[in-house]
Amino acid sequence: MRLKFITATALLSACLLPLLFAAAPVSAEEILLQENRPESYTVQKGDTLWGIAGKFLKQPWRWPDIWRMNRDQIKNPHWIYPGDVISLDKVNGEWQLSINRRDGPSGRNVRISPSVRIDSLQAEAIPSIPPGDLTPYLTQPIITGPEGLPNAAKIIAALDNRVVRGEGDSVYAVSIDEKLGTEWVIYRPGKILRSFDSNETLGYEMRYLGTARVVRFGEVSRMLITTAREEILLNDLLVPAPRETLVNYVPHAPDIAVDGRIIELYNAGTEAGRGFIVVLDRGARDGLEIGNVLAVYHPSPVIPDPRPYEGPDVFSKLSEATRVIIPPTKFLNVPPERSGLLFVFRVFDRVSYAILLNTSEPVVIGDMARKP
Numbered sequence: 001m002r003l004k005f006i007t008a009t010a011l012l013s014a015c016l017l018p019l020l021f022a023a024a025p026v027s028a029e030e031i032l033l034q035e036n037r038p039e040s041y042t043v044q045k046g047d048t049l050w051g052i053a054g055k056f057l058k059q060p061w062r063w064p065d066i067w068r069m070n071r072d073q074i075k076n077p078h079w080i081y082p083g084d085v086i087s088l089d090k091v092n093g094e095w096q097l098s099i100n101r102r103d104g105p106s107g108r109n110v111r112i113s114p115s116v117r118i119d120s121l122q123a124e125a126i127p128s129i130p131p132g133d134l135t136p137y138l139t140q141p142i143i144t145g146p147e148g149l150p151n152a153a154k155i156i157a158a159l160d161n162r163v164v165r166g167e168g169d170s171v172y173a174v175s176i177d178e179k180l181g182t183e184w185v186i187y188r189p190g191k192i193l194r195s196f197d198s199n200e201t202l203g204y205e206m207r208y209l210g211t212a213r214v215v216r217f218g219e220v221s222r223m224l225i226t227t228a229r230e231e232i233l234l235n236d237l238l239v240p241a242p243r244e245t246l247v248n249y250v251p252h253a254p255d256i257a258v259d260g261r262i263i264e265l266y267n268a269g270t271e272a273g274r275g276f277i278v279v280l281d282r283g284a285r286d287g288l289e290i291g292n293v294l295a296v297y298h299p300s301p302v303i304p305d306p307r308p309y310e311g312p313d314v315f316s317k318l319s320e321a322t323r324v325i326i327p328p329t330k331f332l333n334v335p336p337e338r339s340g341l342l343f344v345f346r347v348f349d350r351v352s353y354a355i356l357l358n359t360s361e362p363v364v365i366g367d368m369a370r371k372p
Helices: 049-056 060-066 071-075
Strands: 040-042 085-091 094-103 108-112 142-144 153-158 170-174 183-194 201-216 220-228 237-240 259-266 277-280 293-298 315-317 323-325 337-347 352-359 368-370
Touching: 040 049, 049 060, 049 085, 060 094, 153 220, 153 237, 170 201, 183 220, 183 259, 293 352
Parallel strands: none
Antiparallel strands: 040 085, 085 094, 094 108, 142 201, 153 170, 170 220, 183 201, 183 237, 201 220, 259 277, 259 368, 277 352, 293 337, 293 368, 315 323, 337 352
């Protein structure tokens, strides 16, 4: 399987996100507005598309609908800057958001439609979600096929005879290509990711261990371990540190129905909450893309029906002369309970990585991820 991944600037500071849940399902056309929504809002430094949308909408992922954005604008969103004024108006009987922006030294207010703005201020545009917490996850881990990383460089020795190495230690490696730079990432084969329902193999996760810098190039290169999340061992693999591909997708619901499962809690125990990273058994092949917002549902157990049994008599023979009526136990299926929202920030062919935005109860492996 060809290595394929996408990285994003969709970064989360979980404590800043409002707990926003729809009280009931809505139609595809209906957009629920906040009761205490402002008529307009002046964008502040540190704001995000998600946060601003939450001031107007009960469902922030419906931002593209009320902004009347097409797919190209979702993938390359209009830039919004501190000082811009977001207004909510009715246009032809429908609610619509727009921007008032001061244009030039005259200070004249100009109302603009969604568009791409390219200028020296682009770096100051507000992101989809607050930056900071996701930075380490934008380039790791890696999902591969069963062959792993066959052409990766490898740590073969160290300066002494210790079994394990860590930050600040020097090691020797082979197959280090000088043209690929001095910064490298250390990996070790990790878990096999499987579908929750069918147990089908979806990919092979390469576990991120740390980083290393080349001190001296050669047939056997000397390297300095610069960071270490875990102990570094001989035969651990090295790949060039990737240059991040920065994408700022508007949070939005998928175009198609999604019925996935959470198959891993990344760097967590048995439960996860707001701000944790999870792995889904759905990927680009299933129509997911960066920026998708999904609802998390926790399966409810079946419960015995306490109502009196009204079916036909069921007899059980205890002996040749004795029979007893034993009413069967009837069970009731309870619909799954919605427990949170997640934001997809990295997509492989058959799996995706997402961050939990809101949770009302602990999230566990096996919870469902569906179109909100």
